[in-house]
Amino acid sequence: MKALIWQGKKDIRYETVPDPVIEHPRDAIIKVSTCAICGSDLHLFDGFMPGMESGDVMGHEFMGEVVEVGRENSALKKGDRIVVPFTITCGECDQCRRGNFSVCERSNRNKDVADKLFGHTTAGLFGYTHLTGGYPGGQAEYVRIPFADKTHIKIPDGLTDEQVLFLGDIFPTGWQAAVQCDIEPTDTVAIWGAGPVGQMAIRSAVLLGAKQVIAIDWVPERLEMARAGGATVINFKDESVVERLRDLTQGKGPEKCIDAVGMESHATRSIDAMYDRAKQAVMLETDRPHVLREMIYVCRPAGTLSVPGVYGGLIDKIPFGASMNKGLTWRMGQTHVNRWSGDLLNRIQEGQIDPSFVITHTVPLSEGAGMYETFRDKKDGCIKVVLKP
CATH class of the missing domain: 3.90.180.10 (Medium-chain alcohol dehydrogenases, catalytic domain)
Known part of the structure; x- marks a missing residue:
């Protein structure tokens, strides 16, 4: 065959x-x-x-x-x-x-x-x-x-x-990512990555009754598809994700955050993204966890991080102290x-x-x-x- x-x-x-x-x-x-x-x-x-x-x-x-x-x-x-x-x-x-x-x-x-x-x-x-x-x-x-x-x-x-x-x-993966968030009718759900899994997570969050769904990506076709699925979109190449999320949540941050990107984050302008690429090039780090760091920073205290994005090995410089002190819940897995x-x-x-x-x-x-x-x-x-x- x-x-x-x-x-x-x-x-x-x-x-x-x-x-x-x-x-x-x-x-x-x-x-x-x-x-x-x-x-x-x-x-x-x-x-x-x-x-x-x-x-x-x-x-x-x-x-x-x-x-x-x-x-x-x-x-x-x-x-x-x-x-x-x-x-x-x-x-x-x-x-x-x-x-x-x-x-x-x-x-x-x-x-x-x-x-x-x-x-x-x-x-x-x-x-x-x-x-x-x-x-x-x-x-x-x-x-x-x-x-x-x-x-x-x-x-x-x-x-x-x-x-x-x-x-x-990809459909149950996006669905599980949203279910893991325990979405309430008052929740804002922010989703990093508007690829296939992100698109399914967007529609799953809408079906599960989120008040507001926000999709973060940079590819025009993906952003348009996300918008058609009911999401407000952020193009991270054109605007600050941190500042835009503050505006969209009245300064409180999203209650639920979904990483639909995983190990190959394509952020290009941030210092930590350049750091990851340099360490990856010399085999001192396997994955690029820019999205995880950003989610920890922007998530509302006592919020939830859901991670359907695949990680394969070792990551560096994760602000775990911020995650612990903010009382964030992590849920992840295949x-x-x-x-x-x-x-x-x-x-x-x-x-x-x-x-x-x-x-x-x-x-x-x-x-x-x-x-x-x-x-x-x-x-x-x-x-x-x-x-x-």
Whole structure:
């Protein structure tokens, strides 16, 4: 079969790889109908995440038709149409029973490595590093789904791929980011980053009843999409985020702050951003945490910081004293996709939201390698790329 594979930093290729096969009785094989490039994939493309190996199949946002089922998998049958969550879940361990699916205790087949790095393993992930299992991803013609009897979302008739594809990652990620804020009707929610996850967080905060939602970015197309979703926008290249947030909150600061940027903050004019880039260049720091610092500074005392943005390693100069003395609550983590999927699927069916609004580019999988740079550099108004095998 054909797939997009990682061959090194900034080197994604469309090549032939072995077809997947059933390896465990709970497995399933799907024929991919639609997949996407996620912002998290760019961390692999740019070489910021450790544990990648030449030939790894990329992608963790995908869906398709079941074409083969393991003998112990009674939850699926051939012909079923499913979205696949990016987090692989056994459904049986203590964390899965608690609904903490992104920290499943059994699905990371490289558990010993993750235990040493993180203290405890987290879930296996599709198309990500070998720290999370090294499972082949979904930017391919076919994919093996481990623990497929639990790691799936069945899709009813009448919904297009584009409407439901993002149930596997960015829609529940934005939703969880907003839910973690415990939004009250009087709250201002400020969201750093108006990429795909930020866009979903904006609409989630609106659906959850925030009084005011503010989106912070610099790309015109993203800001316009955020405005269309109900947000007041701040272009950080044209105005001071700190001063504008003070104006919009009568000097009190936003009660809830969401970091939908993560490790590759693109702030350019601040001293701390230049400091981060210099330390990163000489491998003294892995991530660029400008957004975290700014959120701590502007957040209203006793407020909440929600962090769906991915961080991969070590960060520096975090004003933790300010966070402690202001009494800020931190909530973060990879997404517990299956905790939210039923509710979000119902919201799509009821017409509350159509996640396909975020798609700007649809191309064949064979052209996917070139789209990584287009997506990363925001060329041609690119916000979200969908690929068709």
